[in-house]
Amino acid sequence: MEERFRNHYFVLLRIALLLVLEVYIILSQSVLTGASVEVLLILALFIGVIAGKELMDRRYQIFGLVTAGVIWIIMLFAVGTTFTLLGVYLCYEILTYFKSRLFWYILPVGIALIPSEIGSSVQLITATLIGLIYCQHDFVVEPYRKQTNEDTISEQRLKHEINRREYEMQEEVRKSLLMAENQMLEERAELSQTLHDKLGHNINGFG
Amino acid sequence: MIALVKMSLKLLLRNKGFLFFLIVTPILSTVILSIKMDHTVYSDNSDKELVMELSDYAEKAVYVGDTSACIIKVYDASNSELSEYVLNQMAGTGLFSVCRADVSGLTEEEIDAAAKRDAFDDRAGMLLYLKDDFDGAVLSGNWEQGIKLYAVSEDERQEIFVTELTELLGRIKQVQTIVGDDVTVMLEMLTEIEDELPKKEVVNFAGKEAIELTKKQINQKTQIGYAFAFITLGFLFCGVCVAHSVIEEQNNKVFTRVLLTKLSGRDYFISKFAVAIVISLMQTIVLAVCLSFIPGLDVGMSMISFLFIIFLLGLIFGTLSLLIGVILGDVMSSNYAVFAIWSISALLAGLYFPLDDTTKALKTLSYLMPQRWFMDASELLLVGNKSAYSVVLCVTVACLIVIISVGGVGLKIKRYE
Numbered sequence: 121m122e123e124r125f126r127n128h129y130f131v132l133l134r135i136a137l138l139l140v141l142e143v144y145i146i147l148s149q150s151v152l153t154g155a156s157v158e159v160l161l162i163l164a165l166f167i168g169v170i171a172g173k174e175l176m177d178r179r180y181q182i183f184g185l186v187t188a189g190v191i192w193i194i195m196l197f198a199v200g201t202t203f204t205l206l207g208v209y210l211c212y213e214i215l216t217y218f219k220s221r222l223f224w225y226i227l228p229v230g231i232a233l234i235p236s237e238i239g240s241s242v243q244l245i246t247a248t249l250i251g252l253i254y255c256q257h258d259f260v261v262e263p264y265r266k267q268t269n270e271d272t273i274s275e276q277r278l279k280h281e282i283n284r285r286e287y288e289m290q291e292e293v294r295k296s297l298l299m300a301e302n303q304m305l306e307e308r309a310e311l312s313q314t315l316h317d318k319l320g321h322n323i324n325g326f327g
Numbered sequence: 328m329i330a331l332v333k334m335s336l337k338l339l340l341r342n343k344g345f346l347f348f349l350i351v352t353p354i355l356s357t358v359i360l361s362i363k364m365d366h367t368v369y370s371d372n373s374d375k376e377l378v379m380e381l382s383d384y385a386e387k388a389v390y391v392g393d394t395s396a397c398i399i400k401v402y403d404a405s406n407s408e409l410s411e412y413v414l415n416q417m418a419g420t421g422l423f424s425v426c427r428a429d430v431s432g433l434t435e436e437e438i439d440a441a442a443k444r445d446a447f448d449d450r451a452g453m454l455l456y457l458k459d460d461f462d463g464a465v466l467s468g469n470w471e472q473g474i475k476l477y478a479v480s481e482d483e484r485q486e487i488f489v490t491e492l493t494e495l496l497g498r499i500k501q502v503q504t505i506v507g508d509d510v511t512v513m514l515e516m517l518t519e520i521e522d523e524l525p526k527k528e529v530v531n532f533a534g535k536e537a538i539e540l541t542k543k544q545i546n547q548k549t550q551i552g553y554a555f556a557f558i559t560l561g562f563l564f565c566g567v568c569v570a571h572s573v574i575e576e577q578n579n580k581v582f583t584r585v586l587l588t589k590l591s592g593r594d595y596f597i598s599k600f601a602v603a604i605v606i607s608l609m610q611t612i613v614l615a616v617c618l619s620f621i622p623g624l625d626v627g628m629s630m631i632s633f634l635f636i637i638f639l640l641g642l643i644f645g646t647l648s649l650l651i652g653v654i655l656g657d658v659m660s661s662n663y664a665v666f667a668i669w670s671i672s673a674l675l676a677g678l679y680f681p682l683d684d685t686t687k688a689l690k691t692l693s694y695l696m697p698q699r700w701f702m703d704a705s706e707l708l709l710v711g712n713k714s715a716y717s718v719v720l721c722v723t724v725a726c727l728i729v730i731i732s733v734g735g736v737g738l739k740i741k742r743y744e
Contacts, residue, residue, distance in 0.1 A: 132736075146691060146695065157717070160700075160721065161725045164724070164729045168728035168731075280510065
């Protein structure tokens with residue numbers, strides 16, 4: 121369970137963050153009070169597209185992001201600037217998808233400067249915190265994880281190399297031993313032959 | 328896929344727990360709907376016609392009174408039965424929201440000062456001072472000596488108030504001439520006269536923004552709320568039964584064998600979703616059969632509309648519990664989870680207690696619960712507003728999108744296990 125969570129923590133964190141943001145916007149702005157069922161549907165669509173994106177292959181995820189962008193623009197026109205924070209969230213999703221450089225991660229905070237009913241300071245702080253979460257993952261956790269993976273792979277490779285060399289060395293030693301033994305046997309055979317010849321000659325000489 | 332759906336349904340129909348929830352919860356809902364209720368948990372706005380008590384004469388009436396009516400702040404120094412009767416009568420007209428502060432012991436100068444302050448700080452339409460000898464002044468016929476009016480706005484309803492008050496005091500004087508100076512007897516007589524008068528029936532025509540329900544409709548709404556609560560429980564546990572079959576199939580390698588055929592994992596879960604739809608339909612049919620046995624049952628809307636709402640509610644909760652069960656992978660944990668969801672969502676949606684007097688945050692939070700929307704849609708249907716259908720359809724689609732997409736992510740993570 122912990123291993124599973126560790127491997128997919130960022131997906132879960134992003135979905136949880138989106139849900140919390142939407143609930144916060146709904147609660148603080150009461151956008152649903154007054155039977156605004158259309159807003160509920162649009163918000164649900166936004167969650168659906170962002171969560172559905174996670175189920176797609178990476179090459180198709182861009183379509184999910186584009187659809188989410190269209191929904192966000194519709195929200196801006198239909199409801200107003202209440203949903204500015206969702207735009208910030210979407211920008212970070214796009215930046216994460218394209219694995220952009222750190223500089224680009226500062227820009228979505230600028231969206232939070234758009235005046236809305238939530239209040240500029242709250243919006244700015246929330247946007248900064250969202251940015252920090254994404255930066256932490258993309259520039260601290262992800263490289264660390266990548267490095268760990270590379271280290272693990274190189275460690276495995278090294279171990280394999282050591283094993284291979286050890287095997288080769290053992291093989292070499294075995295071969296050398298065999299050769300030495302062979303040489304010794306050859307020497308012994310040669311000596312025996314010489315002794316045999318000498319002794320044979322001498323015995324025949326006596327005869 | 329159809330074979331999978333058939334197989335799942337066969338398995339479910341052999342499950343006694345599933346049969347219990349399939350049959351018993353609709354029966355319970357029917358029983359709730361058939362009970363003739365004389366009381367309601369929902370506010371019927373009748374409290375608007377009562378005198379609001381202020382804790383202190385410095386308290387602002389605008390925070391307590393009904394702003395849709397003309398707010399009258401009363402400094403009551405007499406604190407008598409008669410003053411209470413008069414104020415209740417004035418509040419009962421429905422045109423004025425009467426807020427009374429007990430000022431016994433304060434001098435007239437102090438009241439004048441308070442009235443001057445309230446004229447600027449408070450938003451009351453009129454200020455009224457009932458002096459400590461109010462009863463005596465009314466009974467002697469010189470009521471002007473017992474009452475002091477402060478006109479603090481240019482509200483034309485002030486004239487109506489004065490006319491109403493004069494008429495009422497005149498009526499009291501007439502009764503006094505019949506029964507004498509005993510205030511208690513006078514009030515009894517006045518109450519008896521009122522009971523003899525023909526009752527007015529207020530028929531409200533609802534606008535888009537505010538729906539005014541009659542007493543009968545409020546009772547129907549209360550019953551529908553309880554029925555929703557019971558039937559939702561049934562839907563949730565039936566969903567858990569479907570999830571149980573999925574868990575069993577995974578444990579018994581049936582799922583693996585299904586994957587070895589032409590079907591994919593997605594097809595398998597679509598078939599289970601289809602089972603959830605069929606179960607919602609089955610429960611709705613059982614409810615329809617149960618309701619047909621109750622002669623003269625009136626839920627305030629057509630039976631088709633009511634059953635349609637129930638079906639959509641079942642679709643939401645059936646899918647929710649199915650996904651929770653599959654993600655948790657354990658029937659007991661799923662039972663705890665869905666029961667918690669049921670309790671909290673029904674409570675927050677206002678199915679048990681009215682949310683009219685709760686905080687704004689709680690009211691807004693209630694709009695995140697599908698039951699709240701379904702109750703609002705029922706209200707619309709009670710007053711014959713057809714926009715209720717679009718409301719329930721939008722809410723159902725919204726809930727299904729969130730449940731399936733977020734549940735899909737959960738299933739994807741579980742797949743890596």
